[in-house]
Amino acid sequence: MDWLEDELRRALAREDPPDGLAERVMARSARGPSGARRWLAAAAMVVVAAGAAGAWRQHQGNQAKQQVMLALRLASAPVQHIQSEIRGISQ
Amino acid sequence: MKSLVKFACLTVLPVMAAPQQFQLNLDSVAAKASEHVDVSLNASTLQFAAKFLDSSDPDEAKVKKLLVGIEGIYVRHFSFKSAGAWNEADLEPVRAQLHGPEWSKIVGVVSSEDGENAEVWLRTSGNKSIGVAIVATEQKEITVVNIAGTIDLETLAEIGGHFGVPKVKPADKPHKEE
Numbered sequence: 314m315d316w317l318e319d320e321l322r323r324a325l326a327r328e329d330p331p332d333g334l335a336e337r338v339m340a341r342s343a344r345g346p347s348g349a350r351r352w353l354a355a356a357a358m359v360v361v362a363a364g365a366a367g368a369w370r371q372h373q374g375n376q377a378k379q380q381v382m383l384a385l386r387l388a389s390a391p392v393q394h395i396q397s398e399i400r401g402i403s404q
Numbered sequence: 405m406k407s408l409v410k411f412a413c414l415t416v417l418p419v420m421a422a423p424q425q426f427q428l429n430l431d432s433v434a435a436k437a438s439e440h441v442d443v444s445l446n447a448s449t450l451q452f453a454a455k456f457l458d459s460s461d462p463d464e465a466k467v468k469k470l471l472v473g474i475e476g477i478y479v480r481h482f483s484f485k486s487a488g489a490w491n492e493a494d495l496e497p498v499r500a501q502l503h504g505p506e507w508s509k510i511v512g513v514v515s516s517e518d519g520e521n522a523e524v525w526l527r528t529s530g531n532k533s534i535g536v537a538i539v540a541t542e543q544k545e546i547t548v549v550n551i552a553g554t555i556d557l558e559t560l561a562e563i564g565g566h567f568g569v570p571k572v573k574p575a576d577k578p579h580k581e582e
Contacts (some may be wrong), residue, residue, distance in 0.1 A: 377453035384443040388549040391522035391540030392561040398513040
């Protein structure tokens with residue numbers, strides 16, 4: 314079993330990172346995402362914003378429609394009443 | 405002088421732009437009401453709402469057609485817990501405006517039995533009708549409406565039978581027409 318222990322020891326042995334790794338990682342993270350990723354994120358934001366704007370417009374439209382319905386319903390009731398009274402007289 | 409022009413722009417222009425044809429100054433009624441509905445729709449809101457009306461639905465198509473030519477709809481509706489909570493004097497601020505020369509009462513119905521009264525006033529400019537005012541009162545309800553623009557009252561009455569509001573049946577009670 315010595316060979317196995319040797320293999321494991323070798324595989325799990327602590328290794329120092331190559332020189333300059335920390336500097337390279339820091340520099341990469343400071344540069345931010347790549348151009349393609351930036352465009353992808355921007356496109357996703359545009360899609361989400363457009364969707365939200367569409368949903369908001371739909372919501373506003375439905376609210377306006379409900380208001381119109383309510384206004385016409387309230388306005389029509391007296392006119393209907395007058396109509397029916399006049400019909401009642403003429404019959 | 406500049407401030408005078410500014411003052412005129414701030415006060416006169418909005419009034420000129422507002423299509424509402426009389427002031428719905430019913431604060432005394434509102435103070436007595438248990439419920440109060442206030443709807444004010446200008447032309448742009450009406451046009452916007454019309455885009456969301458489904459032309460394939462016969463009822464909505466009718467409403468869409470009705471909205472053509474309407475520049476504004478202004479409604480105040482009040483409900484009261486008990487009869488006698490309001491009096492005719494409360495409506496005087498509105499009625500006084502309708503007695504102006506540009507308004508003429510085209511029909512009024514007074515139901516002596518149940519106290520349901522309704523009157524329709526037409527606003528004209530030249531030979532053209534440019535607005536309608538409706539004042540309807542019941543013992544426990546008041547509705548005041550101003551529709552600016554041209555409207556077909558027949559169609560307005562017709563659509564009342566839709567949207568969950570049952571049509572009023574012909575009356576078989578004593579009444580008096582003005």
